Amino acid sequence: xxxxxxxGREGKCGQVQCxxxxxxxxxxxxxxxxxxxxxxxxxxxxxxxxYAVTAVLxxxxxxxxxxxxxxxxxxxxxxxxxxxxxIVQLVVSIVAFSSTHDVDPLLFFGxxxxxxxxxxxxxxxxxxxxxxxxxxxxxxxxxxxAVMIERMDQIWL
Amino acid sequence: MALRNAHPSPSPAKRxxxxxxxxxxxxxxxxxxxxxxxxxxxxxxxQVIREFDVAPVAYSLxxxxxxxxxxxxxxxxxxxxxxxxxxxxxxxxxxxxxxAVGILSFTHPEDFAKPSVWSTFGIGYGFIPLxxxxxxxxxxxxxxxxxxxxxQERSA
Numbered sequence: 001x002x003x004x005x006x007x008g009r010e011g012k013c014g015q016v017q018c019x020x021x022x023x024x025x026x027x028x029x030x031x032x033x034x035x036x037x038x039x040x041x042x043x044x045x046x047x048x049x050x051y052a053v054t055a056v057l058x059x060x061x062x063x064x065x066x067x068x069x070x071x072x073x074x075x076x077x078x079x080x081x082x083x084x085x086x087i088v089q090l091v092v093s094i095v096a097f098s099s100t101h102d103v104d105p106l107l108f109f110g111x112x113x114x115x116x117x118x119x120x121x122x123x124x125x126x127x128x129x130x131x132x133x134x135x136x137x138x139x140x141x142x143x144x145x146a147v148m149i150e151r152m153d154q155i156w157l
Numbered sequence: 158m159a160l161r162n163a164h165p166s167p168s169p170a171k172r173x174x175x176x177x178x179x180x181x182x183x184x185x186x187x188x189x190x191x192x193x194x195x196x197x198x199x200x201x202x203x204q205v206i207r208e209f210d211v212a213p214v215a216y217s218l219x220x221x222x223x224x225x226x227x228x229x230x231x232x233x234x235x236x237x238x239x240x241x242x243x244x245x246x247x248x249x250x251x252x253x254x255x256x257a258v259g260i261l262s263f264t265h266p267e268d269f270a271k272p273s274v275w276s277t278f279g280i281g282y283g284f285i286p287l288x289x290x291x292x293x294x295x296x297x298x299x300x301x302x303x304x305x306x307x308x309q310e311r312s313a
Contacts, residue, residue: 136185
């Protein structure tokens with residue numbers, strides 16, 4: 001999968017717009033359009049998954065903070081899962097970036113990369129704390145990432 | 158849990174008592190400062206690179222805010238006597254900045270066509286920028302008091 005050339009980016013096409021690229025193929029029919037719609041549906045599902053994991057992390061962290069528990073392995077696991085999903089989001093959006101229009105890459109990837117940094121650093125920071133404030137850190141990070149996912153969603157559309 | 162015990166923290170004698178700045182509630186405070194440092198830097202960076210001419214005053218102030226958040230975060234993470242003082246100073250600057258920019262955004266709305274982190278007292282960030290320096294000052298003075306109490310105990 002990784003070695004496959006991206007459509008329209010084959011070596012011989014170079015900087016010249018490749019005629020087989022789905023973006024410029026004139027009226028190549030429902031095939032490309034259908035693929036784009038399917039892709040959008042996958043993105044929507046992925047965004048919902050991102051929201052769900054963020055919500056679980058945030059609520060769980062707040063509950064643990066209130067119950068005066070340190071961050072357990074399970075909670076840190078959810079934080080790691082969210083970090084992984086954000087990295088997947090980064091990779092997928094890099095691959096799919098050419099299919100979208102009018103998205104400022106600096107703005108969009110600024111959010112994705114900031115969210116990844118926030119989640120990674122918060123994970124380590126929470127791991128180092130053995131009091132209720134470990135989950136407290138993750139709650140703050142979860143709320144921040146939720147807002148960032150919303151912004152990413154707005155920017156992409 | 159075994160992993161946590163595998164690398165214990167340095168011996169308490171070697172650690173500055175000011176490291177209490179970033180433990181307990183200070184851990185969450187440091188995290189919130191870190192989040193603000195990251196997001197304010199990212200946002201100010203974007204604004205300055207892409208559309209600085211639209212609202213140069215607001216965007217310069219965003220950049221100033223980002224730098225202050227970075228300084229405060231680093232000071233909290235270091236947790237030494239000197240960093241305790243710099244952190245207090247940056248919290249005061251931060252609070253004055255939020256108030257000043259908040260007032261300016263009402264008196265000179267033409268300079269704030271686009272929002273900065275601190276405009277309208279940090280409304281875009283749920284007024285957290287207004288509350289954060291106060292919580293920071295409260296926490297830092299608490300740590301300072303407990304460190305001084307500890308020193309008196311040892312010398313007595």
